[in-house]
Amino acid sequence: MGERILIEGGRVLDPSRSVDGLLDIVIEDGRITALAPGLGGKDREKEYARILDARGLVVVPGMVDMHVHLREPGNEEEETIASGAAAAAAGGFTSVAAMPNTDPAVDDEAAVEFQVNQGRRAGKARVYPIGAITKERKGEELAEMGGMVRGGAVGFSDDGSPVRNAEVMRRGLLYAKMFDKVVIDHAEDPDLAGKGVMHAGLVSMILGLPGKSSASEEVMVARDITLAEITGGRLHIAHVSTRGSVELVRRAKHRGTKVTAEACPHHFSLTDEAVRSFDSNFKMNPPLRTADDVQAVIEGLKDGTIDAIASDHAPHSREAKEVEFQDAPNGVLGLETMVPVSFTRLVEERGFPLARFVELLTIGPAKILGIPAGTLAPGANADVTVLDLETPWTVDVEQFRSKSRNCPFHGWTVRGRAAWTLVGGRIVHEAADRSQARGAAVAAKGRS
Ligand SMILES: [Zn+2]
Secondary structure (H helix, E strand, O other), rough: OOOOEEEEOEEEEEEOHHEEEEEEEEEEEEEEEEEEEOOOOOHHHHOOEEEEEEOEEEEEEOOOEEEEEEOOOOOOOOOOOOHHHHHHHHEEEEEEEEEEOOOOOOOOOOHEEEEHHHHHHHHOOEEEEOOOOOOHHHHOOOOHHHHHHHHOEEEEEEOOOOOHHHHEEEEHHHHHOOOOOOEOOOOOOHHHHOOEEOOOOOOHHHHHHOOHHHHHHHHHHHHHHHHHHHHHEEEEEOOOHHHHHHHHHHHHHHHHHOEEEEEEEEHHOOOOOHHHOOOHHOOOOOOOOHHHHHHHHHHHHHHOOEEEEEEOOOOOOOHOOOOOHHHHOOEEEOOHHHHHHHHHHHHHHOOOOOHHHHHHOOEEEEEEEOOOOOOOOOOOOOEEEEEEEEEEEOOOHHOOOOOOOOOOOOEEEEEEEEEEEOOEEEEEEOOOHHHHHHHHHHHHHHOO
């Protein structure tokens, strides 16, 4: 079936099995079949259909982004499952979890199946739908979770909106527990958040913009942790952005509550100071917070309070974003900048161990979703990301595979990029300089 591939000479880093060393990887029929030093014999040019020269590169399990918005169905001019999956592959992601706030919302079996099929057709990253907790994400009646699980949903969320009614959320946690699925919490108290368009603090006061307090997030985190405790359900706090939220999750974990959390690159690399530009590419929900919150999120990522980095990739058209800050929709792109921004902020600037960085992007999110990803164990799906962590490059939104351009990191010079992304043993992304290098090698061979 699949061709034999050798990934040769890279530093293989797999936190799921505490592997870190110079190893070769053999891929056959879409699976990893061997992992050891010096697997490439004399006849390797004949034995393998492709040999990826990973010397100087870091080979990690295919990365997982557990929080993306792919806009299909309903807003295909901003993103489709195909364009989102292509952006994922280019960003080094082999699995993504798609939030259900499409139009219409993904709240039944047929809608979940549609997304699964579109993902398969795209043939890039694996697309795992998250089903809505409530019908039409209205927060009133529970959606048909059983049907959605049959269709392929790996978790539930009304993301984009909170579940305002605590009794509905309690029942959602209880039902999701019957299917052993996680409930992903967009933690926001809509009454406290009010009409806020940015973090409520000194900067919002100076700019005269209505703010959302940290408390508008934290009271919901506290409420839902309590609901997780009384139901025994699995709760995951999406896009944690405040010191108080990090502390609530930390204490709940110490008590043994089944709670996990994710943080987004923008929340640990930017502050509300950026809003002084009135650039709507700094508008998202939850909003950019203060430097102290950034510090707390980074501490949470380091000490295990936060289990995953997720992009909250939220494409919007130029027309939608190019309006007054107050009127612009929330959300920014993330799939094609998550690795470099996180690597630069956490490893280069904060000295995170590389293994922890990789864990947060692989086995961390894979475990929460319960998907077969995040490991390079022999026998596993050959989902592999080969990272170039050395070569600096400049973020240019015009080069993105995403259909949208709303990125707060345009123009940043960063390091960390996928040289190759493989899904089930197929190369779904190859950085331009790699294919050129290969082309040059082939040309050289041709001449000799
Ligand atoms: Zn959200």
